[in-house]
Amino acid sequence: MKAENITVKLFLLRKEIGAISKDSNNPFFKSKYFDINTLIKQLDPYLEKHKILLSQPIINNEVKTILQCIDDNSFRNSSLELSPNLDAQKKGSEITYFRRYTLASLLGLQAVDDDGNLAAKGLPHLLDNSEEFENSKAKLKAGKITLEGIKTHYKVSSFIENKLTKNN
Numbered sequence: 452m453k454a455e456n457i458t459v460k461l462f463l464l465r466k467e468i469g470a471i472s473k474d475s476n477n478p479f480f481k482s483k484y485f486d487i488n489t490l491i492k493q494l495d496p497y498l499e500k501h502k503i504l505l506s507q508p509i510i511n512n513e514v515k516t517i518l519q520c521i522d523d524n525s526f527r528n529s530s531l532e533l534s535p536n537l538d539a540q541k542k543g544s545e546i547t548y549f550r551r552y553t554l555a556s557l558l559g560l561q562a563v564d565d566d567g568n569l570a571a572k573g574l575p576h577l578l579d580n581s582e583e584f585e586n587s588k589a590k591l592k593a594g595k596i597t598l599e600g601i602k603t604h605y606k607v608s609s610f611i612e613n614k615l616t617k618n619n
Contacts, residue, residue: 457518457525460501465559467497467610487551494558496579507550509533514549516557529557577605579614588615 455463491505498505502521507514512533519526531549533542554560577584583605590596598616601607607615 455501455520456523457503457520457527460503460520461518461527461558464497464501464503467608468494468558468560487547487554490551490554493578493580494554505554507554509546514546514553516550516553518557527557529553574604574606577601577607577611579611584611584615591615 494505498518504517504519504521506517506519508517509515510530512535513530514533515528515530517526517528531553533545533549537545577587587596587601587605591598591601598607598612601615
């Protein structure tokens, strides 16, 4: 079987991911965002499945996000230049912010709409390894809900549908 390059792998990965949940609150702006650790935790199974290595080094005063194909070493990257003359705490915050946004931008991630208009825009995506996913899988296995019932509450990708129905 021919090894896939990074372009093909990212295409396949994006089809599986769906939207990412914004799980953290920013009290200053009264908004939500996805925390870098949660984002990486949500992405890890997809990256592993497609044999893509994620690294986020700081090189020449830039935060870089690099997605590298393990099979052929092809890669995609994105970077943002750090601001000069910030104290350590502000620099750390900026690095975290840039890691999150270079990764989201590189993958073209969509965030679940969490501003109160969700109902008008449709159902939220059922995300792999989320609490909602685990609860849905348990209820499905116990016969307390059908796949069609889950789909009345969530958008379910074919990847998630396969994971839900595996071993049921």
